[in-house]
Amino acid sequence: MPRGQKSKLRAREKRRQARAKNALEGQASPSPFFGCPHQTIPVAGMPTPPNMPMGAYSTYSDTYANTHAQNLDEKSSDDSEDVEDWCKDPINHKVVLLVQFLIEKYQKKEVITKADMLKSVIKTSKNHFNEILKRASEHMELAFGVDLKEVDPNRHCYALFNKLEHTFDGVMGEEKVPNSGLLMIVLGVIFMKDNCAPETEIWNVLSMMGVYANRKHFIYGDPKKVITEDMVQLKYLEYRQVPNSNPPSFEFMWGPRARAEISKMKILEFWAKIHDTTPDSFATLYKAALKDDEERAQARAAARARTATTASSYSRAMMHSSPPY
Incomplete structure (x- = not known):
């Protein structure tokens, strides 16, 4: 091996060892995840989806917009090498292309078929179709808050479904992809910060996935406007x-519409999926989510009881008001 290459490998290994040491030291400090076993990942950091290194995830979306090289320049040399290694994998390269393909299909409201995916994206990698589709589906779920599901097994047709069971994406106007993933991340940070998160904390998390307050994003457009104006006007935040803050600082809370339409358990399940763990790994948060589910169930039962009482009273009133024959 040439001397220069050996030197580069040694330097890179030293950087990795330093990062590992810092991570171990970080485990000794209290974790804001309230009992989450992944204590090396703070609330201010965005955890890594399966099969993807941290550096790759933070520039993953930008790869679709052909700005990958620019983002690499903004990273440390070690992170850049991690991203480059990840993208060199032919399977991962196909994952990137497939996610881009799915986004375009969503934009055009076109049917997604296995035949089109094989012809337009997979091509010579047909033997790896299931693995590529699985990884692409994971990213669509974690980054954009949508599930890719097969809706016609006979013709192998697929569709994208919003993970949030409400009309959030229908009222946000024309979107390149749903903003529900962005909303779920923000709601998750608020939940983990005892239901009130400083604005700086929100942007610290989002910056780890390549979303910045002062930079237009090719998926979300103007993220600051989406979060501080659009989602606020829609009462989700x-x-x-x-x-008494001086200089002025701001904070986020769940809006009334989010509290009414979105359960804390759904947000916790989403966050747990990002961490590749289960909701009960977040002990305190899981307990709070269970309590929220119980209160929601009680509210639904009370609403049904009120509806039944109203209907019964109306029926009796109609019977008494009916003219005799």
Whole structure:
């Protein structure tokens, strides 16, 4: 092996060892995840989806927009090498292309078929179709909050479904992909920060996935406007100035519409999926989510009881008001 290449490998190994040491030291400090076993990942960091290194995930979306080289320049040399190694894998390269293909199909509202995926993306990698589709589906779920499901097994047709069971994406106007993934991440950070998160904490998390307050994103457009204006106007988020803060600072809370339409358990399940773990790994948060589910069930039962009582009263009133024959 040439001397220069050996030197480069040694330097890279030293950097990896330093990062590993820092991670181990970080385990000794209290984790804001309230009992999550992955204590090396703080709330201010975005965990890595399966099969993807941290550096790759933070530039993954930008790869679709052909800005990968620019983003690499903004990373440390070690992260850049990680991203480059990840993208050199032919399977991962196909995953990137397939996600881009799915986004385009979503934009055009076109049917997604296995035949089209094989012809347009997979091509000579047909033997790896299932693995490529699995990884692409994971990224669509974790990054954009949508599930890719087969809706016609006979013709192998697929469709994208919003993970949030409400009309959030229908009222956000024309979108390249659903913003529900962005909303779920923000709601998750708020939940993990005892239901009130500083704005700086929100942007710390989003920056780990390549979303910045002062930079237009090719998927989300103007992220700051989407989060601090659009989602606030739709009452999914509350955005308010911290009392007596000087200079002024701001914080986020769940909005009334989010509290009514989205369960904390659904957000916790999404966050647990990002961490490749289960919701009960977040002990305190899981307990809070169970309590939220119980309160929701009680509210639904009370609403059904009120509806039944109203219907019964109306029926009796109609019977008494009916003219005799």
